[in-house]
Amino acid sequence: MLPDSPLFSYARPSTLEEALALLERYGEGANLLAGGTDLVVELRNRSRRPEIVIDLKRVAEIQPAITLTGRSLTITAATSMTDVQENEHVRAHFPALVDAAATVGSIQIRNRATLAGNICHASPAADTAPALLVYDATVNLTSARGTRTVKLEGFFVGPRHTALQMGEIVTSIELPLPRERRAAQFARITRRRGVDLATISLCCMVEAGGRTRFAYAAVGPRPFVVADESGVLADPSASDGAKDEALRGLIAHASPISDVRGSREYRAAMLLVMSRRALRACIEKLRAA
Numbered sequence: 001m002l003p004d005s006p007l008f009s010y011a012r013p014s015t016l017e018e019a020l021a022l023l024e025r026y027g028e029g030a031n032l033l034a035g036g037t038d039l040v041v042e043l044r045n046r047s048r049r050p051e052i053v054i055d056l057k058r059v060a061e062i063q064p065a066i067t068l069t070g071r072s073l074t075i076t077a078a079t080s081m082t083d084v085q086e087n088e089h090v091r092a093h094f095p096a097l098v099d100a101a102a103t104v105g106s107i108q109i110r111n112r113a114t115l116a117g118n119i120c121h122a123s124p125a126a127d128t129a130p131a132l133l134v135y136d137a138t139v140n141l142t143s144a145r146g147t148r149t150v151k152l153e154g155f156f157v158g159p160r161h162t163a164l165q166m167g168e169i170v171t172s173i174e175l176p177l178p179r180e181r182r183a184a185q186f187a188r189i190t191r192r193r194g195v196d197l198a199t200i201s202l203c204c205m206v207e208a209g210g211r212t213r214f215a216y217a218a219v220g221p222r223p224f225v226v227a228d229e230s231g232v233l234a235d236p237s238a239s240d241g242a243k244d245e246a247l248r249g250l251i252a253h254a255s256p257i258s259d260v261r262g263s264r265e266y267r268a269a270m271l272l273v274m275s276r277r278a279l280r281a282c283i284e285k286l287r288a289a
Contacts (some may be wrong), residue, residue: 009052016061016169019054020144023167026052032169033057034078035113037105038121062171066090073175074140081110081118081128093177096184096203100131103188103198116170119155122162122222123197129156129223130203131186133215135175143168156222181208183285185278188218189270191261199262200270204278206286210234214275219254219267226250236283247275 013019023030029051033039042048056062062077066087073089081101084090091098104110104118104127118128119139129152137152144167152173155163164170188201201217210231217223232238232246256267 008050010055011052012055012058014058014060016059016142016171019056019059019169020142020167022052022054023169024144027166030054032120034117035080037109037113038117056169062169068177071177071179073177075115075173075175077114077116077170077172079115081113081115082107084115085110094131094135094175094184096186096205097128097131097135097175099186100128100201100203103127103186103201115173119152119173120162120164120170122156122158122160124159124220124222125198125201125218126223127188127198127201127217129217130201130215130225131184132173132175133223133225134184134203134205134213138174139170140172140174141165141168142171147171149174153225156224158221181286181289182206183282183289185281185285187274187278189274197261200256200267200274202271202274202278204275204282206234206279206282208286212279212282214250214278216251216254216271218261219251219256219271221255224253226253233279234283236287243279244272244276247272247279251275 011022031039031048031050031053033053033055057078064079064083065076066079066089067074068089081104084101085098104113115128118126132152139150139152139155141148150163157163182205184203184205186203188198190196190198198218200219203215205213212228212233213225215225228246232242251271254271256264258264
């Protein structure tokens with residue numbers, strides 16, 4: 001028990017079946033613990049007051065693993081940010097996710113924090129969300145009622161709110177392998193170097209076929225993804241004016257606010273600047289590939 005905190009029960013199931021049974025029993029009174037880098041803070045400041053904390057680290061079905069299966073890469077729910085950063089398959093096929101994972105907290109936090117936990121926390125500024133969104137990630141969910149799959153863009157509902165239903169657990173995140181040449185670039189700005197939430201974060205991906213996707217975080221109530229199907233942004237010969245017009249159409253979906261990390265006006269201005277830079281980097285990478 002944490003000092004001066006209300007009493008709660010603690011369980012450490014070893015199978016998914018046991019974990020789901022506890023979720024069914026306690027309902028809204030249950031909180032799941034994977035890495036714990038967010039939950040422990042919330043328990044300490046009493047913004048969370050669960051009846052029970054269910055520790056998932058021993059659940060056999062979601063032990064840390066990153067595997068290639070058919071045309072997709074599967075990352076289990078207990079896989080840490082450090083595991084994501086260091087995995088050869090992630091580095092080969094999803095380099096922008098490696099860059100995004102490297103920005104999460106400190107080394108110590110990345111050794112504990114899980115990729116699944118980062119999306120389940122559903123912060124509007126979630127560092128890995130933009131990269132996962134442009135890579136078209138899906139989330140695999142399991143409950144006592146069965147399993148289902150949700151596109152990540154539909155998984156984020158609002159600040160700290162996801163599409164998870166009562167009794168469901170995220171078991172893995174799935175990323176489709178590329179079917180054509182592509183290049184991606186992750187970028188973010190913060191008030192200071194090191195451990196800080198993003199003022200703006202984004203990921204751009206340009207495909208050889210001409211489609212460009214951008215995903216943004218910290219500029220709205222939830223991370224979101226948008227696409228340019230016209231080919232203008234991916235065309236190295238297109239004018240800067242034409243590209244800016246297309247970019248403005250994409251970033252119009254953002255709704256930045258003013259807070260301690262930056263004003264609404266600053267975020268709006270930097271969205272275009274950062275998008276230009278990320279797009280330019282992708283086109284150069286694609287040309288060099």
